[in-house]
């Protein structure tokens with residue numbers, strides 16, 4: 001991902017954040033993914049009165065891509081109003097691994113222009129995969 005591509009993905013995550021539905025936490029998150037084919041998908045966090053049913057921005061973006069038939073993601077950006085780049089929750093880290101590689105870039109961003117580049121593998125070392133279900 002070059003600088004222009006990263007800036008575009010972070011800007012898309014920021015735009016998606018506008019549609020966050022957060023009457024309970026008031027913590028708005030946006031996410032954007034770009035696929036191997038160059039298609040872009042976004043998501044925002046959507047809360048529920050039954051709090052546990054809340055869905056994070058990252059998973060909404062990834063599931064939007066997957067629902068459109070995408071099976072591999074090239075990069076992910078996440079943004080929130082945080083002091084440093086927002087830290088994805090454990091569930092989203094695991095879901096990222098399903099359609100990405102250990103070295104797939106993840107850009108953790110905030111509204112002050114911070115963009116911390118990390119990877120799916122760094123975010124969740126030892127993540128559970130298909131191969132972990134193999135047995136004889």
Ligand SMILES: O=c1ccn([C@H]2C[C@H](O)[C@@H](CO)O2)c(=O)[nH]1
Nearest residue numbers: 025027029045056057087088089
């Ligand atoms: O990486 C994260 C962390 C939290 N949230 C959402 C879930 C909930 O709506 C709010 C507070 O946890 O932030 C996300 O969307 N992504």
Ligand SMILES: [Zn+2]
Nearest residue numbers: 056088089092
């Ligand atoms: Zn999450």
